Amino acid sequence: MTALSNATLTTLPPLVLTPGYNRKETTPGIAHLAVGNFHRAHQALYIDRVLARAGQQGWAIVGVGLRDNPRESKRATIMHEQDGLYTLTEFATDGSHTTRAIGAITEYVQAAKDRKAAIERLADPAIKIVSMTITEGGYYVDANGQFMLNTPAIAQDLQRSVPETAFGLITEALRLRRESGAGPFTVMTCDNLRDNGTVARTAFCSYATARDADLGAWISENVTFPSTMVDRITPSVSADDVARLNALSGVNDQMPLFAEDFTQWVIEDKFCAGRPELEAVGVQFTDDVGPYEQVKLRMLNASHSMLALPGVLMAYDTVPDAMKDTALVSLLEQFLAQDASPFITPPKGVSLPDYARQVLDRFRNPAVGDQLLRIASDSASKLPVFWTDTVTGILKAGKDHRRIAFGVACFLEYLRGQTDNQKTYSLAEPALTEESKALALQNDPAAGLNMPVFAAWGLEQYPAFVKDVAALRTAIRTTGARTTLQGLSL
Numbered sequence: 001m002t003a004l005s006n007a008t009l010t011t012l013p014p015l016v017l018t019p020g021y022n023r024k025e026t027t028p029g030i031a032h033l034a035v036g037n038f039h040r041a042h043q044a045l046y047i048d049r050v051l052a053r054a055g056q057q058g059w060a061i062v063g064v065g066l067r068d069n070p071r072e073s074k075r076a077t078i079m080h081e082q083d084g085l086y087t088l089t090e091f092a093t094d095g096s097h098t099t100r101a102i103g104a105i106t107e108y109v110q111a112a113k114d115r116k117a118a119i120e121r122l123a124d125p126a127i128k129i130v131s132m133t134i135t136e137g138g139y140y141v142d143a144n145g146q147f148m149l150n151t152p153a154i155a156q157d158l159q160r161s162v163p164e165t166a167f168g169l170i171t172e173a174l175r176l177r178r179e180s181g182a183g184p185f186t187v188m189t190c191d192n193l194r195d196n197g198t199v200a201r202t203a204f205c206s207y208a209t210a211r212d213a214d215l216g217a218w219i220s221e222n223v224t225f226p227s228t229m230v231d232r233i234t235p236s237v238s239a240d241d242v243a244r245l246n247a248l249s250g251v252n253d254q255m256p257l258f259a260e261d262f263t264q265w266v267i268e269d270k271f272c273a274g275r276p277e278l279e280a281v282g283v284q285f286t287d288d289v290g291p292y293e294q295v296k297l298r299m300l301n302a303s304h305s306m307l308a309l310p311g312v313l314m315a316y317d318t319v320p321d322a323m324k325d326t327a328l329v330s331l332l333e334q335f336l337a338q339d340a341s342p343f344i345t346p347p348k349g350v351s352l353p354d355y356a357r358q359v360l361d362r363f364r365n366p367a368v369g370d371q372l373l374r375i376a377s378d379s380a381s382k383l384p385v386f387w388t389d390t391v392t393g394i395l396k397a398g399k400d401h402r403r404i405a406f407g408v409a410c411f412l413e414y415l416r417g418q419t420d421n422q423k424t425y426s427l428a429e430p431a432l433t434e435e436s437k438a439l440a441l442q443n444d445p446a447a448g449l450n451m452p453v454f455a456a457w458g459l460e461q462y463p464a465f466v467k468d469v470a471a472l473r474t475a476i477r478t479t480g481a482r483t484t485l486q487g488l489s490l
């Protein structure tokens, strides 16, 4: 099998698509923080397409790894060995697939190795956009939308002469840009948050102001923070997946990845230092991302969680496995149609019933086989984003709250780390404090509802809901999630 690097690009198996441009003629115009699978399967693919267009060669990507751990070091080593190249295999629901070698990331910086150098790299006047995928919980914004300056990660970073977080690196890079007269770059979040541009603005401007009020004011006046809606299901890649993907492609890629064939990116057109011609490669630009984001977060992401939490308890491993369970499918169908949709104002031309059907078809994609535990992970950060508007809508309107009460009960039970048939799994809940976990594990099944996760829901006003969640938890503990779900007679 052919290894992957610039030198082997022309000798890859004929069915593998390769960059439609000369990588040597490109220069970076974007720096992306946290180069995970999602970025590599989504934004980098769009940039790969744009680089093939006339006059667009200045928009290659500098990948910036933020973490300081063995996984990140391995990623950096592979990125260097493969000249930033990697293969992406996209699978349609019928199993057909296409593999391409993506060349958009032409440079990789491991910030932990030399943070000053990383800051200087971002401060290069050629960098016009700094984008990021630092996860829902990575913005440290509380239930009232305030940036949490006292969170240890942030409080420590504010004291460091050379900071380490995304907030610190970007703020210091903008300081250099201001001093050199190079002007601002756009800060573009690609995380699943409600009104993500505003959240990013709040977070970055609060951080910068706490570090240096003058600089904070300059950033707030000069930097733009477009909102974006990003969508593509991109599973984690296991060692077996690596072998399977490489056998399919005939390429010996050390870090291949795969995704569904669906992809969508909607961006608010607000770039203070210019942007690539992304509209030519399938990106939708709009003045108001809100309606797109409502549809995506409250339908796709919300039902992903609504499937994953009971699905994990019911001992399913993957999304397509769980989608064979008719009780779970009914739960999702009703959640989408009766709970989420009534409170959504979709963009013109988008039919919510069609969107719901498409979401369920995407979940059924057998080749994607997304892991339920990946989706359930970090639920403490995700549920406030994905479920809040639906839950508060239903509770205020006094509508049938059985499905959301069941979802909440499953979340609290999932925190016990044990399936219906007593199999244990490890939790990945970085945002969950020990206090929160203790509340969730208390004997009183209602105590968990006092966790900050639910702070914005005003649950003290809805005792009937609290009572139902508690009863459902007890039922799940005694009879399992499956029987409890059946008992709802949806």
Ligand code: CS2
Binding pocket: 192, 230, 231, 232, 233, 234, 300, 301, 304, 305, 374, 375, 376, 382
């Ligand atoms: C998933 C997302 O992890 C999750 O919560 O719902 O990763 C989802 O697959 C993507 O947002 C799809 O665009």
